[in-house]
Amino acid sequence: MFKVLLVFSLIARGVYAGLAPQPLAYNVAPLADIAGIQGSNADSRMFYQRADGSIWQTCVSGHWTNGRTTCDNRIVPANEVLYGTPLAAVATPNLTEWHLFFLSPTYTLSEYIYQQTSISTTNPSGVRGGTSCTDCITSEQFVVVGPRSRALSALYQVQNDEPKLRVWFVSAGQPNTVMEAGKQGNQWTNVSLPDLRVN
Numbered sequence: 001m002f003k004v005l006l007v008f009s010l011i012a013r014g015v016y017a018g019l020a021p022q023p024l025a026y027n028v029a030p031l032a033d034i035a036g037i038q039g040s041n042a043d044s045r046m047f048y049q050r051a052d053g054s055i056w057q058t059c060v061s062g063h064w065t066n067g068r069t070t071c072d073n074r075i076v077p078a079n080e081v082l083y084g085t086p087l088a089a090v091a092t093p094n095l096t097e098w099h100l101f102f103l104s105p106t107y108t109l110s111e112y113i114y115q116q117t118s119i120s121t122t123n124p125s126g127v128r129g130g131t132s133c134t135d136c137i138t139s140e141q142f143v144v145v146g147p148r149s150r151a152l153s154a155l156y157q158v159q160n161d162e163p164k165l166r167v168w169f170v171s172a173g174q175p176n177t178v179m180e181a182g183k184q185g186n187q188w189t190n191v192s193l194p195d196l197r198v199n
């Protein structure tokens, strides 16, 4: 009898915890994506959109129950982000560099970059993005098909000291296929998914 009651009370508490909003929780945009990156030392970052539209980064080491949150900062101001945006994030294994992709209110594919060390005057250290970021994908003006496309994915690899970024999305100009934008050095190129049926 005791066991049955205990199980029941655990279920009841679980259900209650699922329904009741946490009083101290952040107010997030519920339909936006969440993007995570993890370094080889298990340090991780999570990107999420708050209810005001801004994108935030939280730094967490380990699982949330035992882990330690070491940062929670705003990366992208609300006026640069589509509400309920898809998100994609990629990083180097040591987390010294990451790239965050999202959509602007006009469905323009947008990027913010973090670099721990300065690479050149156009690639300074810290977080950069917005219209002043000349090597961000934002400046390419790739427009994603609207208004409800969730298709957004990215890969990042450093091969022989050469960083390679790939971003997949569905472009407004060619809504019947997948577009790949690739960056090698500072140069972005884009190509649509080859149709293997014609070969």
Ligand SMILES: *[C@@H]1O[C@H](CO)[C@@H](O)[C@H](O)[C@H]1NC(C)=O
Residues within 6 Å of the ligand: 092, 093, 094, 095, 096, 158
């Ligand atoms: C971090 O990793 C990148 C490549 O993945 C490498 O180029 C860089 O030197 C590393 N930085 C540190 C501080 O280890």
Ligand SMILES: *[C@@H]1O[C@H](CO)[C@@H](O)[C@H](O)[C@H]1NC(C)=O
Residues within 6 Å of the ligand: 141, 142, 143, 171, 173, 174, 190, 191, 192
């Ligand atoms: C690359 O993107 C531009 C701008 O969106 C577009 O006009 C062009 O058709 C794309 N290239 C290919 C090969 O699809």
